[in-house]
Amino acid sequence: MRRFTEGFYGYAFAMLVCLAGVGAFLLVAPQSRTEHIPSVNFSIDLANMRREAAYQVWSPEPVQPGWVPTSSRRTEAKTPDGKTAVTWKLGFATAKRLHAMLAQSDERPAAEFANRMANSSTVVGSVQINGVTWEKRFREDKNQRSLIRFLPDTTVVVTGSAPWEELSALAGSLKQQPRITS
Template structure:
């Protein structure tokens, strides 16, 4: 059979190519598992703790089923530093913990929350956290302002998940050199 003339020959050539692709797809290993990159943050927290004049905050343990997937330290104006820890939650929403000594604290919190409007408070481990919500971004935020640092937990995660991350936070002891 010549595959260079006529519609039937053309159709046969196309089917032969598709059969080859089908065999290739059948024998190629495929993963059906979810792939979320895991990014360890302990070195980032230790470095941040050495760079700032206060005790850094970080999760004492990751909430069950959560995957830490990003972390970084950023320098801002006036020497302020910020640390960002991102997570995929157990429900596969996004949550992020950010802390900074930037002043004014309200400006930093407003930028991280994408909102200056409070929608109430949430008690986490007996401490009040300011709640903020930005509907158009589906972003919920918890803010706690301390004398030397502002703590922000934000993301598309629901309120209970954000509170779970906030509850996991604790001060890290300063390294003695």
């Protein structure tokens, strides 16, 4: 009896019993084989933006098939001239399960906001989407692509690790939302 309680054989026997227990647990424990991506409802942030932003807000209409909205964040910051800049960031898991984000703000200077969202100030080209020209930027070390549109009162940035086709689809789905006056 001392043989199984001492030395290498005792250790090996104890490990075998533990591994058998873990194996039995894994066989009987329920396992989900489906992917679960947490989703957020961004309608409240959109309504607040339409009510409070000094500019007309853009949002995807409709959300692309297979895309999941994963984050929505609205922020305000004082600018050096004493005004309040309002920014909204809306993140998605795309159909290919990569990341895409819509960011828009009336922050000035607009180029600083665009550079920060794109993580780059280098323009690599432009693309026409629904008759509108978007500036293209790419940061290779972060595998981040960005589409930027400068408007008189706001800057709209579509960015992420998603391929150009998915980012272009998001940019093409954006609709200007009417202001809510209360």
